[in-house]
Amino acid sequence: MKNLILRHLNLIDYAIWNLKRNKLKNSLIFFIYTFCIFLVSSVLMFTSSLNREAKEILAHAPDMIVQKVVAGRHDLIEISYLDTLKGIRGISEIKPRLWGYYFEPNLRVNFSLVVPLNEQPEKGSIYIGSGVAKILKKTENDFLPFVKTSKESLLLEIEKVIEFETSLMTNDLIIMNEEDFRNITGMGENKFTDIALFINNKNEIDKIAEKILNSMPNVRVVTKSSILKTYDSLFNWRSSLVFFLISMVLVAFLIVAVDRFISINVDDRNEIGLLKALGWDTSDTIILKSWESVVISSLSFLIGINSAYIHIFLFDARIFKPIIMGWSVLYPHFNLVPNINMWTLITIFAITVLPFILFSIVSVWRLSITEPDVAMR
Amino acid sequence: MRRESIVFLVLVFLLTCLSLVLIIDAHDKNSVNKNKNTVIWVKKLGLTDLALFSDASYIRHISQSDMFAPFQDNPSSFDIFPTASLVPPTYMRERE
Missing domain, CATH: 2.40.40.20 (Barwin-like endoglucanases)
Known part of the structure; x- marks a missing residue:
């Protein structure tokens, strides 16, 4: 057990060292990734809180x-x-x-x-x-x-x-x-x-x-049920307000994920070939690269959702105000009461972190199954 | 050599703790109490819509807007008001 932990700690060290070698590229990926998670979580937190308040208040509207x-x-x-x-x-x-x-x-x-x-x-x-x-x-x-x-x-x-x-x-x-x-x-x-x-x-x-x-x-x-339905559809996942905001984020995220998938460059190729020539298993190289993705995505995820919470509930969703305000001269000032459920967080995790790790593993696996001399050539 | 992995794991631990604190804090806050006064006004005035958008009448009172109005008068229509594009059109809402 102790050996297993030590092995993984060493792999994390090596993964972080590896990420530092490509500082510019990886920090760029990290910032875009964090920003995407921040936006997706902000949208979901904002709309779910507004939706809950709307439902609670409009439950008292005329029947x-x-x-x-x-x-x-x-x-x-x-x-x-x-x-x-x-x-x-x-x-x-x-x-x-x-x-x-x-x-x-x-x-x-x-x-x-x-x-x-x-x-x-x-x-x-x-x-x-x-x-x-x-x-x-x-x-x-x-x-x-x-x-x-x-x-x-x-x-x-x-x-x-x-x-x-x-x-x-x-x-x-x-x-x-x-x-x-x-x-x-x-x-x-x-x-x-x-x-x-x-x-x-x-x-x-x-x-x-x-x-x-x-x-x-x-x-x-x-x-009253159609009034509630109107607001539910306004703040619903599939509906315009959320879709409008989320689509921009998804495009940005897709670019990052696809970049990770296709941009196995000469350095990565050489590195994997060298590691294999030194006796590393295919599984070792995959674990190493997975740790690289986990380091980036876990930090991005945690920083993203925490900053989204702060943006929505402490700074009153300042970034979304101009979008919702449109040309209204009057815009209500409201402090939303946080409404976060575990499903929201799991959804954010599933649509951002999992594909990112998966893309990385698949791309490394493609390289790892080739012979070292072919990979390094 | 071990330093960076430890720093990383401690960082992840602290950020997870922060997230948990925020989630617990969110559960403790109760919007029913906060909205008590709002509910009094809703009952007194018979209100049906949120004052979120006020640039056009059919956006100000989304739930009361005409069902059969021509496209100039309906959410998600070709419209000059930006917020109109954020609201699904009536027929879509009715279908759900």
Whole structure:
């Protein structure tokens, strides 16, 4: 046992010494490799944490949203629809929603105007999200001017700035009274943006959705499960956001791995031939080269995942911000709660470390099975 | 001669310990408590979407965007807004 450990320690020493001979090439491989693992792990950690938070938060969203559809487009829904909905059994609460967008031309930014389902602010008062407060440089008790559709202006007092920790959901919101909302948007009485439904027995949701669609043909029903599915597909492995980020990383990684596979140069050839001529077995040379790959890949893997954790959870995913932000003027500031499971780490390991070691072993094996004099020639 | 292998093994050991500490730390943190206030607002306002993207309305409220809207109005369409390309189109989401 002791001999086996000593043998491997010697092989590791020799492998590290060997790596040092090609300092430039190997350090380049090491940096690219570490960077690839860093990016892949950052993407997976970022999306899995966001996904978990989205699921936890949206589990409290309304069970169903009923939208009126006219000529395939979302339209304002009339109060008469409420009566039809009241006639459908199983719906415990029916709450018409009033929400819309308000464009601020000076800053070229879109805010979301929302009227609460219950407990509205008093007329003339508003609550604003922390992103709105930040971009407008306003605090509580300041006044915010709005331009009504009739081009008259309306001053509303900021009663409250919503807590900064909730900005994942409330960043761009301006919450106001129903009367102020109708005043600003010009939305007529008896009209609403859509209707939120709450259902006690969650098993009945699909049945109730079917009943609604049968009794009101010009509506679209968005259930909570489809809302959750939307966000799941946004943050899912196979979906665009992750795929977009990961594809760049995979290309870079492929270049490194293929380089390792095809670039057995004259020096490597001579070295293996010489070692075999000195009496090394094929298995010894393969173990030696495997240790070289293990040294590079284990250090890259560990440094990569640790730095990804630090990037995502201590530095708030700074590298991904511009990608997700797009052209948004308002971007929520949120501290993600880490969500790492062993499967994420095993996946990262399987798609980065294993192929790298495998590529190296195969290339060395191809050389090792040739005779020493042929290899050195 | 033995020095480098020992340094390597110690380094791997320390980095593995750091990873384990971070994983244990991640398990200890609870996002339910952190999101308590957010949930209150979601219930109060009946919110359905994250405020992640605000450059276009159909990106701001992804789950509420039109199903049958022409391509100018749908995520993953030929679009001027960069974030639209990050969101899968409605028909793909519905299919899953």
